Amino acid sequence: MTALEVRNLHKRYGHHVAVDDVSFSVEEGEIFGIIGPNGAGKTTTVESIAGLRTPDSGSISVLGLDPIKDRTKVRERLGVQLQESSFPDAIKVAEALDLYSSFYRDPADWRELMDLLDLTGKRNTRYKALSGGQKQRLSIALALVGSPRVAILDELTTGLDPQARRDTWTLIERVRDTGVTILLVTHFMDEAERLSDRIAVIDGGRVAAVDTPAGLIAQANAVQQVRFRVSQPLDERVLSELPDVTGVEIVEGRWLVTGRGQLLSNVAGALARAQVVAEDLRVDQRTLDDAFVAMTGRGRSAGVSVNLREDG
Numbered sequence: 001m002t003a004l005e006v007r008n009l010h011k012r013y014g015h016h017v018a019v020d021d022v023s024f025s026v027e028e029g030e031i032f033g034i035i036g037p038n039g040a041g042k043t044t045t046v047e048s049i050a051g052l053r054t055p056d057s058g059s060i061s062v063l064g065l066d067p068i069k070d071r072t073k074v075r076e077r078l079g080v081q082l083q084e085s086s087f088p089d090a091i092k093v094a095e096a097l098d099l100y101s102s103f104y105r106d107p108a109d110w111r112e113l114m115d116l117l118d119l120t121g122k123r124n125t126r127y128k129a130l131s132g133g134q135k136q137r138l139s140i141a142l143a144l145v146g147s148p149r150v151a152i153l154d155e156l157t158t159g160l161d162p163q164a165r166r167d168t169w170t171l172i173e174r175v176r177d178t179g180v181t182i183l184l185v186t187h188f189m190d191e192a193e194r195l196s197d198r199i200a201v202i203d204g205g206r207v208a209a210v211d212t213p214a215g216l217i218a219q220a221n222a223v224q225q226v227r228f229r230v231s232q233p234l235d236e237r238v239l240s241e242l243p244d245v246t247g248v249e250i251v252e253g254r255w256l257v258t259g260r261g262q263l264l265s266n267v268a269g270a271l272a273r274a275q276v277v278a279e280d281l282r283v284d285q286r287t288l289d290d291a292f293v294a295m296t297g298r299g300r301s302a303g304v305s306v307n308l309r310e311d312g
């Protein structure tokens with residue numbers, strides 16, 4: 001069943017068009033990522049889904065309900081963790097969870113949630129005394145306390161250290177495993193790639209592509225490189241004449257082959273046919289980050305955080 005359906009969404013602020021004909025749908029049980037440069041219209045889109053902004057035109061359905069007309073019913077079913085949530089400094093973790101759960105007719109067991117989010121040891125700690133990671137985990141817990149069927153998580157791991165980010169990812173997967181559909185807005189390509197079943201790339205208020213992470217990487221057909229040394233002489237044309245190869249260089253005895261598509265298997269096949277053994281073979285693995293840059297023409301300078309994969 002479709003959990004979320006956004007059709008031809010438009011939203012402008014004065015003369016500025018923030019969202020320009022955005023459409024996508026999210027199936028129940030999916031983690032659906034939204035990525036895009038700063039100012040792309042991501043927050044405006046998810047806040048419209050949450051009923052916090054009124055679109056100029058287009059339609060939104062959350063589990064078959066309209067976020068504006070059916071506001072109360074949507075609130076019962078949709079959990080929202082937005083950017084920069086803040087709570088009263090003096091409130092304690094358990095108090096905040098207890099208070100928020102009282103807003104819902106059929107809340108989750110907040111003690112279980114506190115446990116799931118590894119906050120039980122901090123139950124009597126005041127908000128101001130929590131670390132950044134603990135505050136973030138509390139805001140996720142509060143987004144889930146109403147037992148939502150759909151959760152919106154906006155910039156989930158901004159400001160967290162690498163270990164806390166990984167712990168948060170594991171946690172989100174656990175939440176998804178309980179059947180919650182998750183809409184994840186993120187600047188972090190590694191986060192989107194690791195967590196999302198499918199991703200929408202939004203750029204300039206428009207959807208540039210919707211696909212699985214692997215599909216987006218393949219669609220972008222980004223440039224790849226294969227590097228190796230050879231122990232026997234090799235005619236450069238064996239490689240330069242291969243389909244999809246755009247460049248061959250030899251730098252200090254090291255071959256560097258640049259190309260697209262099935263570069264690695266093409267190069268490996270050509271070397272095998274020439275009976276040349278490649279040594280110290282390295283492949284620059286393509287990531288979602290490369291696909292994003294290829295699709296939007298933007299990288300770090302546009303405010304996109306680039307996280308190199310550890311195995312990259």
Ligand SMILES: Nc1ncnc2c1ncn2[C@@H]1O[C@H](COP(=O)(O)OP(=O)(O)OP(=O)(O)O)[C@@H](O)[C@H]1O
Pocket residue numbers: 013016017018036037038039040041042043044045
């Ligand atoms: N309340 C507002 N009034 C005027 N302009 C706004 C308002 N909110 C957003 N905008 C503008 O609309 C555009 C889209 O903003 P939005 O916050 O949706 O983008 P975003 O993709 O979430 O960006 P970021 O990644 O920086 O959070 C931006 O150019 C922004 O400056």
